[in-house]
Amino acid sequence: MRKHSCKIEAIEVEKVFSADSEDEVHALGPLNLQVQDGEFVCLVGPSGCGKSTFLRIVAGLLNPTTGRVDIGINPENPTPISMVFQDYGIYPWKTVEGNIRFGLEISGISKSRTKEVADHWLERMDLTAFASSYPDTLSGGMRQRVAIARALAVEPEILLMDEPFAALDAQLRQLLQDELLTIWQKEQRTVLFVTHSLEEAIVLGDRVIVMSSRPGKIVLDQKVPFERPRSPELRAQSDFNEFKNELWLCLKGEVEHYLERVNSVEGKIGSNNEG
Amino acid sequence: MKGEAQTDRDLLSRVPTLADTNPRKYNKRRRLIETFLAVGVPGSLIALWQLGFHYEWIDNRFYASPWEIVSSKKLREAELWSEIWTSVQRMLKGFFAGSLLGVLLGVLMGVSRLLRAALDSLLTALYTVPKLALIPVFVTLFGFGDLPRIALIAVTVFFFVWISTMSAIMGVEDGYREAALSFGANKWQIFRHVLFPGALPQIFVGLRIAAGVAVLMLIGVELVLASDGLGALIEKGRTLFLPELTYVGIAISALLGLTFTYLVRILGRVLVPWAPEDQTPNQN
């Protein structure tokens, strides 16, 4: 096996979706990206630019159409990669505890150890009182904590997070961001984190990657200049906002491009309706 | 209308109702009303039926009154109960065999495209064949004992359970499957943790329908192809010109269907605790 200098290396990755060869969607790339071991990388970009698609390729749920992604893992780890999905993906037929245990059960870890780990995460995510509730009876924030606990409980080397906090209110979002930072700073996993919020990307990431509108390519790959450990107060600093504006200028162009396309489609629909 | 609105203030108030302030009392009352309706509606229909006899709107040479059915001497004969038992056994055997096969093949075809391609149109074609038309074939295949009767019930049940199981398995959302894949789950684990529990509520819908269908089929088969059991009883009533007997048979098979469907529903509720059964919103 080739020795990897980095944890994740994407080389000329492209993804084209085609139901039939007639209407193809060029969703992603070509994209080149290197992520070092233990790095926290945030991906931002306009809607539909292929962020989720890229994460799914890394997770092994999709294959690239061209190019490759190499991932260096410890072969003894039963669950080297885990993912927190955009829409939670937790199971309505499992209790909170059952959901958290899920990844552990899949990897065949002993019952007693599973129980221990699950209890730990229940407590850490403040869900102990709801251990035997079904997700249907939980709030959105609680469900998201279940999804995060489920992904972290298996101690993955690489954690893929697809807009995990998007559906949460500002306070809860900040709370979970801080919790994630604490966990990450303690355990130093490699994280690929997709978000629509630049602020979130800067608070959490070592690097922020701005992607173009579809097909998503990297238009900016910027190291975040703030020291760790970062405190929540960082958000109020003036250089934080300066950095954020700098990124926004770059992202703005792409979002405008995206909006133009949406509007032109709407224009077409409008004119069709008239005609 | 407009004039009325003006006397009211423009105020929309959301206030607690009894359901919110005293849920226990509310639920008790609701259950009472529901039970009353569940018993009352069929009860009044039966009463109407009885009245029809009393006032001779209905010809009692051809039809039996509820009272005649309930007070029938037949009901106190041990023979009747052995007929019922015969029928129940046939139905249960047929139902279990049919639903077991149905779930099994439904699951296999739900997960395997190839198997679907191979069997889907064949089974769909067979599905539409009226099963009673197959009696001669089944008798040739299984002889004259109970086996062809049970097999006919099983086959009918099979198709209902097979279709609902297959579509339930295919209908489990991709996101759930992907989440399991992302944790490295193998095929069996995906089935055990995701596909099967995800499909279970829908499978139980199929089983409930099949439970009713099993009773239908039971009576149908016994009418044509048996000298004992409820269907034969009904037929005997007709040929011997004893409407009472026929109606006793019909009433009992209706009750049998009711009980059996209900039992399957209870089983479903126990096995699918995450899906609240009654999801109609409270409307006052």
Ligand SMILES: Nc1ncnc2c1ncn2[C@@H]1O[C@H](COP(=O)(O)OP(=O)(O)OP(=O)(O)O)[C@@H](O)[C@H]1O
């Ligand atoms: N299974 C699929 N089949 C066909 N097209 C797909 C499929 N999945 C994604 N796409 C298309 O690929 C493009 C990128 O989708 P993707 O979900 O990766 O976007 P995204 O960047 O995550 O967007 P968002 O920020 O809105 O979540 C979209 O145009 C989408 O329509």
Ligand SMILES: [Mg+2]
């Ligand atoms: Mg997405």
